Amino acid sequence: MNNTVTDTGAPFYLALDFGGTKHAAALIEMGSPDPIVRRVAAGSQSDRVRDLQAMDGLIQELRAHANPTAIGVSFGGPVDYQTGIVRLSHHVPQWENFSLADYLAATYRLPAVVDNDANVAALGEHRFGAGRGMEAMLYVTVSTGVGGGLVLGGEIWRGFRSMAGEIGHTVVDPHGPRCLCGKHGCVERLASGPYMVHDAMVRLEQNPDSGKVLRQLLAGNERPLDGALLSEAAAMGDELARTLFRRSAAALGTGIGNAVNLLDLPLVVVGGGVSKSGDLWWETLRETVDSVLLPEIHAKVEQAELGDVAPLWGAAVLASLRFHPDQSQPAS
């Protein structure tokens, strides 16, 4: 990525990504392949004011390069899309009912539009990634949580109160373990990274014969038991780790298969850290989806292409759709 900007006459957008572990901002010219991107780690003791200060630093840097015409925002938590009010942050305090779109518009004197990270990443993958040209698709991200964004008829389907896409809290096993949301056997409870790590720890404690490879990797306490270690153990043949990855992929596959049976979608795009877990996870995922789909229904399940820039590209699309709908279509 370069740091110069060529003016092609297309609008520039300021794309903001408020994430759990880092914030990012980009200056994006639609149709130009090289956005200018700036990133900063989110402090572990952060709050809304600190998040906004950190983002302000990135914005000031970017505005030295060009004058954007509007702001698009990806936010890591539920947002009321119409008003741009954040319902809450999954990670950081003081965000409840904060009018983020109004705040940004007043502070930077630019029109601003805000949506949750899953919808925004879905927009990015749909316009520039694995979903290019598709009339409909489901985007699912599996990392610390499980989020979803639905593209129906070429547009994000947000539902009655901007809450659509919650595939993570669909129930796929009522006899499964209890989720933080109170239900048993949610997709998120079975498929997300932190819960897999949690369940690995519990099983290592409860069953001294389990997880031989995993125990070797953990010996000496040099590395913490996290998703990366669990993935490494699975690749080395550890049965406990492999069981947990299979369970993760099977739960997600059931949730995805259910969604596709309901909506007859031709494509599901899967991203997020857990989606980088390798062949065992992907094979189990695709086998499970196929087993759930009715014989008349077929959907491709593809890996997301944009990685962690999906929310930035998506935020630019979000701004273009809201503020320049005539210019928001990609060049054909």
Added chain:
Amino acid sequence: MNNTVTDTGAPFYLALDFGGTKHAAALIEMGSPDPIVRRVAAGSQSDRVRDLQAMDGLIQELRAHANPTAIGVSFGGPVDYQTGIVRLSHHVPQWENFSLADYLAATYRLPAVVDNDANVAALGEHRFGAGRGMEAMLYVTVSTGVGGGLVLGGEIWRGFRSMAGEIGHTVVDPHGPRCLCGKHGCVERLASGPYMVHDAMVRLEQNPDSGKVLRQLLAGNERPLDGALLSEAAAMGDELARTLFRRSAAALGTGIGNAVNLLDLPLVVVGGGVSKSGDLWWETLRETVDSVLLPEIHAKVEQAELGDVAPLWGAAVLASLRFHPDQSQPAS
């Protein structure tokens, strides 16, 4: 219903309902409350040719009253909406890949449009029944099977190959009993009438202490064990029957809750024979939906209003949307 027709200048539609146990046809003037309806039982040994002959009798009767301008059809099985080709009938042989829309257009010299019964009933309930004025809703019918129709943005969402709405084959309990489709714990396997009756028979056989009231009702072999009898036994306090109705409603409630979490729908309309099973079933259904929904998501779950004329009204709406889109909106 009367048998005379007053000409208000609005188009007349011929609405056809090819069902599993009966066929119906109606002459419907949009905006007029009294359609002329004719019905005939479907022969148990029927095939496509006999079905079409039976329907022809009804159509000839109706055409004596007025000249319809188009035909709308509700069909009990998957249909390709764009082409009007029936994929198969759930009940009757010889329907595979039959061009029903083309056949009707050629035979009756009227433009014809065909959709599956769940989508058509959803259209009927949305325009004239429990879903009036709603931007989005899910319609579910629970009887011999479990079918669904989705209204999103005021229109039926049919998906990639006209297969959307298959909530009956979403999985809500992978440890549950095996469905005819090959999966375990589909909504249809747990919630539909014939499977409940089947499971009641198996449990009566396997456990001599179960179903005391049910056994009394069955004594003497005067009545068959069917949905009506099971419902009666449940109302009289039979624990086996009550367990099966609770399981039916809980499975459907989980499937509905999953769909609402995914789509953030404000309304679900439930019809079909099993939905007339009384308070225990409805209480369990609503409690389960509430338990599955995220705290930020709220949906009303209402009983369908139109009963078995929903497909006829819906078929008229279907024809009006296709052939007279300018006149298809209800008078405000």
